[in-house]
Amino acid sequence: EVHLVQSGAEVKKPGESLKISCKGSGFLFSTYWIAWIRQMPGKGLEYMGIIYPGDSDARYSPSFQGQVTISADTSISTVYLQWRSLKASDTAIYYCARRKDLLEFDPWGQGTLVTVSS
Amino acid sequence: SYELTQPPSVSVSPGQTASITCSGDKLGEKFTSWYHQKPGQSPVLVIYQDDKRPSGIPERFSGSNSGNTATLTISGTQPMDEADYYCQAWDSSAGGVFGTGTKVTVL
Numbered sequence: 580e581v582h583l584v585q586s587g588a589e590v591k592k593p594g595e596s597l598k599i600s601c602k603g604s605g606f607l608f609s610t611y612w613i614a615w616i617r618q619m620p621g622k623g624l625e626y627m628g629i630i631y632p633g634d635s636d637a638r639y640s641p642s643f644q645g646q647v648t649i650s651a652d653t654s655i656s657t658v659y660l661q662w663r664s665l666k667a668s669d670t671a672i673y674y675c676a677r678r679k680d681l682l683e684f685d686p687w688g689q690g691t692l693v694t695v696s697s
Numbered sequence: 698s699y700e701l702t703q704p705p706s707v708s709v710s711p712g713q714t715a716s717i718t719c720s721g722d723k724l725g726e727k728f729t730s731w732y733h734q735k736p737g738q739s740p741v742l743v744i745y746q747d748d749k750r751p752s753g754i755p756e757r758f759s760g761s762n763s764g765n766t767a768t769l770t771i772s773g774t775q776p777m778d779e780a781d782y783y784c785q786a787w788d789s790s791a792g793g794v795f796g797t798g799t800k801v802t803v804l
Contacts, residue, residue, distance in 0.1 A: 614793060624732075624740065624783050626793040640792050641698065674739060682787040683730035683745035690739055 581605040583613075583675050583688035590694045591665050598661040599691045601675030608656040609633040612678040615649060615660045618690075619671045629678060630658055665695045699788035701796035708802045715771040717799045719784030722765060727787060729767040731760060733780040740783065744769060771801070779803045 586600040601613065614629040628639035632651035639649070648661040660673060673691050676684035701721040709715040719729065729747050732740040742751050744760035747767065757772045767786075771778055784796035 616793075616795075623781075623798040624734075624785075624795040626791075626795060629792060638792065641790070676740075678793070679745070681728050681730075681746045681749075682793070683728075683742055684732070684740075684785065684793065685742040685745070685751065687739040687741070 581677070581686055583677060583686060585673075585675060585688040585691045588692040588694070590696070592697055593667055593695055594664050595695075596661070596663050597665055597693065598659050599673060599693065600657050600659050601688050602655065602657045603677070604656065606677070609653045613651070613658045614676050614678055614684060615647075615658075616674045616676060616684075616687075617643075617671045618674065624674075627660070627673075632656075632658060665693075667695050667697075669693060670695050699786075699791045699794050701784055701786060701794055703782075703784060703796040703799045705797070706800045706802065708804055709771070709774045710804055711776060712773055715774050715778070715801055717769045717771075717782050717784075717801065719767040719769070719796045720765055721767075721786060721794075721796075724765050724767055724786060725763045727762075729760070729762045730785045731758075731767075731769045732783045732785065733778075734783065735780045743782075774801075774803055776803045 609632045615627040617625045627643040630637040630649045637649045651658045675688040731744040734740040747762040748760045759770045782799045
């Protein structure tokens with residue numbers, strides 16, 4: 580069965596760095612694009628960017644370009660989402676999701692809650 | 698940037714039909730997917746490629762897409778269908794665009 584398992588909740592202060600992870604299983608990880616999606620409290624879904632683990636080709640939504648970094652380690656079937664300097668407005672649940680051939684996202688990880696507060 | 702617009706809310710009585718629209722420029726020329734998200738849970742794919750159901754999704758979920766509007770239809774709506782619903786399409790410059798979301802209430 581195909582699964583994406585994300586790292587646990589994080590509580591950080593503004594200005595701190597953070598890297599969260601998403602580990603895939605049950606499929607050939609290096610051959611699927613994996614996306615990151617943000618959901619701020621009480622709000623909708625926002626696409627952040629996507630990576631092809633096979634060659635680490637990462638592409639970003641214009642809204643998130645320069646704000647985060649997406650990377651991958653195929654040896655452990657894991658993709659990452661990284662911030663260099665967090666802001667309170669980064670408080671959200673972050674989901675990873677596998678993009679399939681017809682551009683749909685399935686499945687999704689369980690989400691990682693990131694709280695940024697002084 | 699590419700945008701997809703949905704009605705904020707839809708109310709439906711149990712057993713009746715709920716229709717949720719998703720509007721975007723020339724959306725009919727793109728594949729549209731639909732997801733539902735229940736409180737505290739991750740989104741789940743319910744329709745892909747405009748009108749295809751993944752395995753395990755009940756037949757009461759159907760989709761269509763033409764012109765500037767995609768539609769998700771829930772026939773014989775059940776209380777368990779109460780959730781937030783999001784459409785999604787792929788744009789060459791923006792990437793994976795999500796709709797604004799619709800809260801479906803089963804009264």
